[in-house]
Amino acid sequence: MRLMQFSWNGGLRPQEDSLASQAVLPALPSEIWRKVFGFTVRLAGSNSIELDDPFSSPYVNEEYPEVDPGLFQDRKSLLMVCSGWRTVVTEISAEYLVIYSGKQLKGLVKKFESNKNPTGKRLGEWTLRIDFKILGQYSATHVVRLLRCTPNLLIYLNKNGPPTPERPCPIEVIKGLITHSSHSLRRVEWSGAGEAPRYQDLVELCNGLPNLTTLRLAAIFSFPYRQDGVPPSLIMPKLKTLSLAIIPESTDHRPEYALTWDPFLQYVSILPTQLPSLERFECDIFPLFTMHFFNMHGPKLSLFRTTAWSAENVLPEALSLCPNLQSLVISQGSEMVTLPIFHPTITKICIIPTIEVSVTVPQRVFDYAVMGPLDTLLKSFERMAAPHLVELRVRNMGAYVTITEYSTWLRFWWIRWNIRGVEFRDKTGGSYQFVHDPTEALLNSVRG
Known part of the structure; x- marks a missing residue:
């Protein structure tokens, strides 16, 4: 070595x-x-x-x-060299914890609580991020004990349980985050619905995190009933990014479980002071009945992301309420979407595929389901008057990963956007001006 x-x-x-x-x-x-x-x-x-x-x-x-699986083998190898290397590798490894089981959680709690270092940092003080991805049972008390050991935690991510909403996030964990991480937490995320928070608990948590910058939700386990009265206002003074994912259906069809984000957006649109710092808003299910959200918070937005299938006919009205918007991101499938005739401030547009994994289908199916709608969307953007537009990016990943095989089509669109002074780019920021297609190169060589 x-x-x-x-x-x-x-x-x-x-x-x-x-x-x-x-x-x-x-x-x-x-x-x-x-x-x-x-x-x-x-x-x-x-x-x-x-x-x-x-x-x-x-x-x-x-x-x-x-x-990378090799990362853990590298850690193991370096730990065996000497005590000094063991100390450094252990501290670096503690920065980011990913927990997959109750047994692993219990072991980490024991390790962190037993670590004594009166002259320097304790092991838990190195921890900046914890991702909980526990499918089975675990002890909420162990989570609280781990939070007690990690006073500098920046990011809390919860993807516990199955993909469907089975149980609410334990109230002990909510209170533990407030007690032990209130001043350090900058990002809170429920990237799965298996242990989504109740709305009342989310209010208690976010109101207790004065420095929260990013909030991402996949679902709300339950909203309060009308007879429960109006819950306390959700106020997040430093929140810059609010991201709302596609809500999975519940297996028990509970009335207090909403399949849209309209109830949540209504609650955060009562007062303009609830989200005074909001800059980025992502909503994979467009709020059809909460245009008041854009009335109140739209002028603050610099980036807005949504899906074509959920915003088919209402996007022009929403964008008209975002007069300072700079970046628009559209997740496109096979659906059509109506765009505004004009927008004064948009400088960047990004089109991403709804399907984020690469799939193989017959070419005629791909042409019909992917290339056809993408071409139509580009024509719609071409008709939109956007005087400050300088970049249009199509991320060639997932369902779009093979569009580089359509070099003639890409070259055609590069020319059209170049005439307008707009850069037509791929996922890495490279230009679509020169795209090498092996098939077309072979045909050209045959043609002589």
Whole structure:
């Protein structure tokens, strides 16, 4: 192992092995070693408070990092070198915890509570993000004990339980987040509906997090009944990003479980002071009966994302209430969507596929279900007067991953957008001006 030749001023010494006879490189400061180890064993995304930027390359996306299995083997190998390396690797590994079982949770609690370091940071003080992805049973008390050990937590993500709403998030966890993480938490996310919060509990939590910047929800387990009276106002003074996903259907069809975001948006549109800092709004189920939300908060928005299928005919009205909007993101399937005739401030448009995984279908099916609607959407954007538009991006991923095989079509659209002074880009920000299609190249060689 090459790194074993190095020495570290923080207490690491050259290993006395077969490499001992070789020249040892100059000692490196501990800060340099920590950076070197970070590239090897750090799980990216520990401080990703903001959501993925659709106009950035997906290669630098740290919102939902893919875990390389080799990372854990690298950690194991480095832990065995010496005590100094073990300390640094353990601290870096503690920055981002992903918990899959009650047993793993219990083990982490025991490890963090037993860690004593009176002269420096305790292990839990390194933790910035915890993702809970527990499918089975677990103890809410263990979660609270873990939160007590992690006072610098920035990101709490809950994807416990099945995809459908089976139970509410335990009230002990809600109160534990307020008690132990109220001033540190910047991002709270329920990326699954299996343990979605009750609305009353969400109000209690968010009102107790004065620095909350990003909130993402997949569902609300229950809304209060009318006879319960009006719940306290949900006030989030520093919230910049509100993201609302597609709500999965409930298996028991409870009346207090809403399949749209209209009730939630009504509650956050009572006072303009509820979301004074809002800049980015994502809603995968367009609120058909809550246009008042855009009346109140639309002027604050700089980025708006929605789905074509849910906003087919109401998008023009909503965008007219967003006079300062700069970025529009449309998730497109096979549906048509009506666009406004004019928008004065939009500078960037991004089209992403509704289906985010690559699928293989016959070409005529792909042409009909994907390329046809995409072409129609581009024509609609072409008809829209947007004097400040400078970039239109089609993210060639998921259902769009093979559009690069349509180089003639892409070249056609690049020319049309280039005439208007608009960059026509792919997911990485590269231009669609030059797209290599192996099939067309072969045909050209045959034609001579």
